[in-house]
Amino acid sequence: MFQQTCIAPVNIAVIKYWGKRDEELILPINDSLSMTLSTDQMCAKTTASASSNFKENVMWLNGEKVAFDENPRSARCLKEIKRIASAKGQPKFPLNLKLHICSENNFPTAAGLASSAAGYACLVYTLACLYGVEDEELTQIARQGSGSACRSLDGGFVHWKKGDNPNGSDSLAHQVISPSSWSNMRVLILVVNDSKKKTSSTKGMRLCVETSELINHRAEKIVPQRIENITKAIKTKNFTDFAEITMKDSNQFHAIALDTFPPCIYMNDVSHSIAEFVHRYNELAGETKVAYTFDAGPNACLYLEEENVAGVVAGLKLAFPNDNAGNVEYVKGIPINGQSYEAYKFKSNGSNLLKYIIHTKIGEGPKRLEECEGLLNEAGEPKKLIQ
Numbered sequence: 116m117f118q119q120t121c122i123a124p125v126n127i128a129v130i131k132y133w134g135k136r137d138e139e140l141i142l143p144i145n146d147s148l149s150m151t152l153s154t155d156q157m158c159a160k161t162t163a164s165a166s167s168n169f170k171e172n173v174m175w176l177n178g179e180k181v182a183f184d185e186n187p188r189s190a191r192c193l194k195e196i197k198r199i200a201s202a203k204g205q206p207k208f209p210l211n212l213k214l215h216i217c218s219e220n221n222f223p224t225a226a227g228l229a230s231s232a233a234g235y236a237c238l239v240y241t242l243a244c245l246y247g248v249e250d251e252e253l254t255q256i257a258r259q260g261s262g263s264a265c266r267s268l269d270g271g272f273v274h275w276k277k278g279d280n281p282n283g284s285d286s287l288a289h290q291v292i293s294p295s296s297w298s299n300m301r302v303l304i305l306v307v308n309d310s311k312k313k314t315s316s317t318k319g320m321r322l323c324v325e326t327s328e329l330i331n332h333r334a335e336k337i338v339p340q341r342i343e344n345i346t347k348a349i350k351t352k353n354f355t356d357f358a359e360i361t362m363k364d365s366n367q368f369h370a371i372a373l374d375t376f377p378p379c380i381y382m383n384d385v386s387h388s389i390a391e392f393v394h395r396y397n398e399l400a401g402e403t404k405v406a407y408t409f410d411a412g413p414n415a416c417l418y419l420e421e422e423n424v425a426g427v428v429a430g431l432k433l434a435f436p437n438d439n440a441g442n443v444e445y446v447k448g449i450p451i452n453g454q455s456y457e458a459y460k461f462k463s464n465g466s467n468l469l470k471y472i473i474h475t476k477i478g479e480g481p482k483r484l485e486e487c488e489g490l491l492n493e494a495g496e497p498k499k500l501i502q
């Protein structure tokens with residue numbers, strides 16, 4: 116049996132990808148740019164095994180069997196990796212061996228927390244390592260699993276260029292700066308709702324391209340300038356400019372989603388209160404200390420520098436109290452100012468607007484793990500199954 120296990124990070128866009136020009140190849144109508152989050156707090160982990168004993172390709176996701184060959188996105192990722200392995204000659208093992216693949220996310224799946232980005236990046240990276248083709252340009256393969264996944268193959272800030280070629284050969288993602296270049300960059304994920312969302316990004320953006328008249332204006336006239344400006348802000352670590360562009364782009368993405376017919380409404384009242392909180396916090400501070408961005412769901416992602424984390428969390432505690440604090444960790448992840456999470460549990464007033472907060476930071480791309488950390492046993496079955 117040949118086996119490989121890897122982890123891959125989540126990325127959260129500051130200039131959003133929204134809209135495809137080719138649904139099958141997953142080619143976007145505009146460039147996008149994101150920050151990769153540390154795998155210490157949130158990651159997808161995937162083990163892939165190849166063996167002559169396996170009868171068919173099988174995949175388990177979070178302990179449950181899911182379609183693999185019947186899922187056109189995962190099937191295409193495997194086909195592309197095998198194509199490269201065969202073109203390179205002398206594959207590590209016969210390419211017709213069937214695979215068992217087991218993957219799990221240590222955070223909610225399909226809840227608007229970029230599980231598809233981490234998940235497909237991890238699948239492609241793991242398969243690439245298994246077949247010995249990890250030195251190839253993998254972003255154009257991960258892109259065909261889920262567009263945003265191509266940005267999870269590198270750390271730091273990553274720019275996905277939309278490209279112009281109809282075959283997608285120039286629709287690739289590249290690092291803008293490494294994680295160590297802006298190492299005090301932190302993220303607070305405010306989880307408003309972690310259940311499965313109603314309208315997937317795939318469906319929402321398809322409807323948006325079909326019905327919104329504003330989306331083309333955004334793709335053609337707004338995004339190119341924003342990419343240039345935010346790249347400059349990132350390279351010079353200008354947090355004020357970075358924050359303003361990030362918040363404006365999130366707002367514009369949700370305006371475009373609302374311009375879909377029927378409208379896609381992803382933010383809720385709590386999300387809007389979080390945006391208002393951020394503007395008030397910055398106003399009272401007299402400078403921009405924190406920025407929000409929202410993906411296709413109500414959860415907020417706040418970008419801020421390390422020295423401002425404790426202040427912002429204290430403000431959030433006051434603005435969004437929660438009465439479940441007795442039995443749940445409310446701030447998960449990196450301890451704040453060396454204090455235990457206990458210090459940041461919310462006081463009760465019964466409103467429970469935020470379920471919990473994940474404190475994380477800028478991070479590296481995917482990593483290979485040791486064999487003993489694999490998710491499959493010697494028979495190629497998951498070590499853990501949902502009962």
Ligand SMILES: Nc1ncnc2c1ncn2[C@@H]1O[C@H](COP(=O)(O)OP(=O)(O)OP(=O)(O)O)[C@@H](O)[C@H]1O
Binds near residue numbers: 238412
């Ligand atoms: N670890 C994983 N391995 C392989 N595929 C995964 C993994 N995690 C998620 N996926 C795929 O991604 C799908 C969820 O994608 P979806 O876009 O609906 O949610 P999301 O990525 O959490 O949200 P968003 O893209 O809006 O941030 C899952 O149904 C599954 O097909």
Ligand SMILES: C[C@@](O)(CCOP(=O)(O)OP(=O)(O)O)CC(=O)O
Binds near residue numbers: 127141
């Ligand atoms: C709002 C977003 O998170 C949309 C992500 O969309 P997906 O990458 O999940 O969509 P598909 O390519 O159809 O799989 C913005 C972003 O990450 O840039």
